[in-house]
Amino acid sequence: MEKVMMKLSGMTCPSCLSKVEKAVGSLDGTDQIKVLFNAGKLKFTLDPDKTKTVDVKTAIEKMGYEVQGIKEKELNR
Numbered sequence: 001m002e003k004v005m006m007k008l009s010g011m012t013c014p015s016c017l018s019k020v021e022k023a024v025g026s027l028d029g030t031d032q033i034k035v036l037f038n039a040g041k042l043k044f045t046l047d048p049d050k051t052k053t054v055d056v057k058t059a060i061e062k063m064g065y066e067v068q069g070i071k072e073k074e075l076n077r
Contacts (some may be wrong), residue, residue, distance in 0.1 A: 006042040007069040023059050027051045
């Protein structure tokens with residue numbers, strides 16, 4: 001598992017938060033999804049054997065938000 005943090009731009013209202021959480025949550029291998037609206041950040045855990053970080057990035061960008069940065073950290077199993 002990996003812990004991932006993405007810096008997002010384009011979220012203009014609290015409903016954006018729920019849209020991003022729902023979209024990321026629909027991807028296989030994502031868990032513990034949390035959007036920090038005021039900070040413009042998305043945090044989640046990811047199973048890289050099921051979904052790649054780039055797949056999450058693509059899903060977010062298809063919704064019209066921009067991913068400005070990505071940090072990944074491998075979690076001890």
